[in-house]
Amino acid sequence: SEKATPQESKGKLKIALSNSFIGNGWRVEMENVFKAACAMPPYKDQVDCSVFNAGNDVATQSRQISNLIAQGVDGIVINAASTSGLNGVVQQACDRKIVVVSFDNTVDNKCGLTVNTDQVKFGEQLAQFIVDQLKGQGNVVMVTGVAGTGADNDRNAGAKKVFDANPGIKVVATYSGSWDSATAQRQTAAQLPSLPKVDGVWVSGGTDGVIKAFLEANRPVPVVGGEAENGFRKYLAGVTPPKVNGMSIGQPPFLSVISLELARAVIKGEHPKTSVTIPFPMVTSETVKVGETVFPDLPDSFFADFTDSGPNATVVLCQEAATDGTPCPGKTLAVKLG
Amino acid sequence: MDTYAVHAEGVDRSFGGVRALRGASFAARPGEIHALAGENGAGKSTMIKVLCGLVKPDRGTVRVTGRLATAFQELSLLPDLTIAENLLLHDPPRGRLGLVVRRRLVPVAKEVLHEHGIDDLDPRTVTRDLSVAHRQVVELVRVLATRPEVLILDEPTAALQEQQVAWLAEHMRRLRAEGCCVVFTSHRWREIEALADRVTVFRNGTHVTTRERLTESEAVTLMSGRTLDATYPPLAPPGDTVALEARVGDVEVKLHRGEILGIGGLAGQGQRELFLTLFGAGRQKPAVTVGGTARTIRKPKDAIRAGIGIAYVPEDRKAEGLLLPMSVRDNLALATLERRSVAGFVRRAAEHRAVRDIVDRLAVRTASTGHPVGTLSGGNQQKVLMGRWLLSGAEVLLLFDVTRGVDAATKHDFYALVADLAAQGRAVLLYSSETEEIAHLCHRVLVMREGRVAAELEGPVGDAELIVAAAMREREHV
Amino acid sequence: MTTLDTAKRVLAGPHRRVLYAFAAAATILVAGAVIHPGFGSWTSLRTMLVLASFIGFVGAGQMLVVLVGGIDLSMPWVLNGAAIVLTTSSLGQSGRLPLAVALALGVGAAVGLANGLGVAWLGVPAVVMTLGMNGVLQGLSLGLSKGLTCGSCASYAPEPLRRLVVGRLFGVPSELLLWAGVALFVTVLLTLTTFGRRVYAVGNNPRAAFLAGVGVRGVTVVLYMLSGVFAALAGITLVAYGGQPSLGLGDPYLFESIAAVVVGGVSILGGRGHYVGVVAGSVTLVAIVTLLQAERVPEYGRNVIYGLVILAILFTYGRERADD
Amino acid sequence: MSELRAATLGYAVLAATAIAYLVVYTTSLGHLPTPFDYLSLLNTSLPLVFVAIGQSLVVLTGGIDLSVGGMVGLGVAIVAAGSTSGAAVTAGWMLAAVGAGAACGAVNGLIVAKGRIAPILTTLATLSVYSGLALKVLPVPGGEISPAVRSVLTDPDVPTGLIWLGVAVAGWLVLRRTRFGMRVYAVGSDETAARAVGVPTVWVKVGVYALSGVCSGLAAVFYVSTTTSGDPNAGDSFILTSIAAVVVGGIAFAGGRGSALGAVAGAFALTLVIDVLFFAGIDPLYQSLFQGLFLVVAVLLGSLVRWRRA
């Protein structure tokens, strides 16, 4: 792009991460891997990174992005407080030829690019797993995320579609756990006494909290389809008893790193201006592996899917990057944009 | 058809359990000044609120003929608004589009004040910053300016000085001459006698009588069912031990045991500040010698504990004295809780005994010491407030205008109580907006003017005029 | 005196609102048990009571400041800050628990002290002081814990603390016994001590209380401190319950603490109310939400009905004096 | 008291914040703020400006309105849900949003004035109700308004926003010069006294809460216009920020004293603080710490000044 040349002559690109809130471990990890990536080659030499949090207030996030525009950054990476609330300011960034990439909770405005997993499929797949395990018969509870956000709506829609298609499945309760284990636990505890036998739980986030509530109420833990909290996976692996039958799909925190790469590549003209959808990492009680997809020494709130693996991995990160934001030793970071 | 300008018949009105009016009637004619008299709690104010529609009667009929204006007992000026805004709230000067022309407010208000003979008030003053007397004056101008055909004034003179009373009387008479019906209430018989064409007496929420001529003692009997002997009690001679000695600004106070020292002067000459300061609630924190020991009094707690103990009884018992929803017991015990407690716990039995004792001694009329003090009659509330300080054993009593708005019988009891307390050796500092009281009830009088002592008179002075004269030297009207 | 008279007297007396508060709680619970089988079971009640206890703790603090006509908007982050302090200082080790609990409560007390000094000595309106303080604490908590990325922030509550919720004494969760203890403490403090008398005096008429020798400022400061301590206690028990702190932990408790206080019959204008009412208020709030969720009312409907029920309760006994 | 004096605190705080902004901005970027900065500041501030005016009116009567969060959310939901087609339709839905605000506000006012339930409790309960309605109207964030509407209300390149700010300020000044305006202050100063001198306190209160609803509706309109679409939770952040704006604007919580112009200044100051912190390079994690201090210090300064004057 036109802007890249003078910037390059000065040395580095300026790319900023604008996050809405840090209300849970996922966001923290997402920022950590971003910071770690920025401290690793090639970003270390090419990009000047900065990070901003707006505390879930659209007006604040909007001000911060305006100020980033004033600062003359080259790219802005956004996890948005509202799907729509930033459309105006994003448009202004686009008008000034700034590359805008939003991820996780993306921005509607078509002038920006997005990086995400397929959130509808996320919901569908967890629901399908539960249906399959129950052989199409049983009572299911849905624990949803932060109401009114894009990711929550898409996941719920996906799940509903699957459950509705199976007449033997009865959704006996739906309530929000706000993607937070403590909240999910409190809400579940409040619900359980008045619920009939529960055969399956579908959780959009805060999964370990939901399981703890079942255990505390002395109820058998049903089949669980949930997020990638380390605590949940400890139950799947049987690291913390009892061993739970379930599937864990995580929204990968490294979406921020992919967004960083997309922004960089687009500015440099190395990648077309197109959005990126990545597959989401998934494990079940059968496939979960200690030290690789679950970490007994790390806290429950840690998101265990901090990295991708396998030959087709989008990006491979080390554990320190996720826990402390420190760069992985002696490595050049390679991100496959698919 | 009668010729009454206001007419209420068979009015009932209760507040919660309190029956303020029971089948009460009241009527007044155009072209007369009609006084409404009665003890505290007799229902005068309630009748007035019923007449002007502020309180809806539970039963009974009310009729008012003509444009009505009312000045209420609790001042109804808006404290954050200026004098001008208060005067012109309903009919501000307006320009095109009907919008208020704010810069015209002040000149128009000045004009209104001037028409009523008031030239020394700046209409831009926020009324919160005015003295009570001045607020009352503004309130009266506000109602007078509406050119009423029926004018009702509830205790308009309670906060006024002699000159201001005269000023008001002049306006009331002028209105009467113009055919207006003027109704007012007062606890000062002198005023009723001087102004009223007819008097209506209320007792316990009902109409007792309406007459053209009534003597004070007849009236008191009708109002309270009691006959009172001489208004002021005889005074025992004061002692010569100094109970309290202090210098507050330019005022030196030396108060002896057994002495009642009057503080006189026009309202707002620094008397209130003097009282509050001595009690630790003023701006200055002076050194005070109480019962021989010197103390710096920074807060009321210090005053209560200082030497032989200081007590302060304010004029406004509802705002500064009592906790109306709390029980008689709690109110009495509040200032001395720690004396009847172990490790922070109230010793209930001891408290009960102490409280019972005071209640009996002062003959407080209450069904139980557990009743909220707000349900008591005004006089009994006053007794509770005095009782709090008797319970504290304070030997120095600062009594600030405590008879304001108090009915004749209660005042009478109060005078006897004060004289008795002094006779027992307590020292009393007394301020009253009713100069008569200071003239008769004090061993000695300090007349204050602009924060200084303008004169010291030996008492009992007897003639209030002497005190007024001392206060007025070099001063003009209002 | 007949029973009817007694009943009338109590209903007219100062305890009227407390009775209403219990009636409201009972009504919702009974309605729930009728509408939804299982709602009235002991397991269900026990869970609701445990959840109500968290509201009960913040409600205790909120009530104390409301009694003197104040309000504490700093609750969410006092609660959260205390939770973070507890985990970072205990590091999951039982041996460090006493110290950690003391520290967490100390944080609550210190913040409450600052609030109280600001309100009583500097004359900052309570809304402003405590709202500002909430921001200050949020900033400090996020900043110092780097948004909870610090390793020690992710520790669990030490085992003995977690037993508070799981453990049972005579079939009753210890958490509920703790709540009962708090209720007893607050009630005794307010009704049997000289301090309690002074609190009501200040709440009814601060000027008159001052002139009767009450240390109005001192009383106010102590109440804000207690409010901080109770918010911290809520934070501690919530960590005990969930095992770990999270950043949104305190958010729901701001409005719930206020709601519990008024549904419990405490006058928002100050001077009137009892903690037993707040206990009932906390249970009522939890019962409403639980019932609405059990009935699978959608999110929007839950909000609407919750608001309407609170309004209805306010209409029955939360009105200001109806004198004229 | 003149409007100017009544709003002194707000202006002073705004001036101080603006100076701080200019200093940190120029040191950070080496040049003065550009029209872009002023314009985006203006446009992002407008919704809060409107809510703050409404909140001021309520606080001036001695009340408080927590339900602004729900009313803004509902307004945003209505505009966003309705406005998928042309400008005329959008304008219609915008009117509907303002109307809904007025209705919600009037309900608040009736409950407060007729039902005699304390304002903080009334609006706490209705907050829940109105937020629920917003979720019903717009369960999922979305909607899109036509660029034509945006260019009239908050054009990102032309300061059309200034016109609306002018309209808001003028609206306040006119209101202040009506008898209703005087009565608002009368009710806030002493409600019993106001009733006694014949001010129809019930209707003044209903009017004030309804106006607060109207302001919330307008805020919703400008919110949707700057962000170009809607979110049912959009109102939440306005609850505390509008109260903060009123506080910084020097309006007394007891009622009866202050001016909405102060709150307008306060709204801008609060928005500017975010920018000051940004360019001062303060870790955003500490942001609320400074915002909290800002609030308390602003009020403390205000009372210090008042002390000295007294």
Ligand SMILES: Nc1ncnc2c1ncn2[C@@H]1O[C@H](COP(=O)(O)OP(=O)(O)OP(=O)(O)O)[C@@H](O)[C@H]1O
């Ligand atoms: N708003 C109210 N609420 C409760 N009780 C009231 C109210 N107004 C009046 N009362 C009670 O009604 C009775 C009559 O009061 P009212 O004010 O009419 O007496 P009053 O004759 O004007 O007395 P005063 O001479 O002291 O002014 C009193 O017992 C009083 O306490």
Ligand SMILES: Nc1ncnc2c1ncn2[C@@H]1O[C@H](COP(=O)(O)OP(=O)(O)OP(=O)(O)O)[C@@H](O)[C@H]1O
């Ligand atoms: N502070 C207090 N609060 C509540 N009850 C108290 C308190 N102090 C003492 N009590 C006891 O409560 C009981 C009921 O109070 P109540 O005032 O009705 O008693 P009472 O015998 O009617 O009083 P009295 O003798 O003054 O008529 C009394 O026996 C009293 O001793």
Ligand SMILES: O[C@@H]1[C@@H](O)[C@H](O)OC[C@H]1O
């Ligand atoms: O996508 C979600 C993310 O936004 C939230 O912060 O944490 C849980 C994730 O599922």
Ligand SMILES: [Mg+2]
């Ligand atoms: Mg009266």
Ligand SMILES: [Mg+2]
């Ligand atoms: Mg008795």
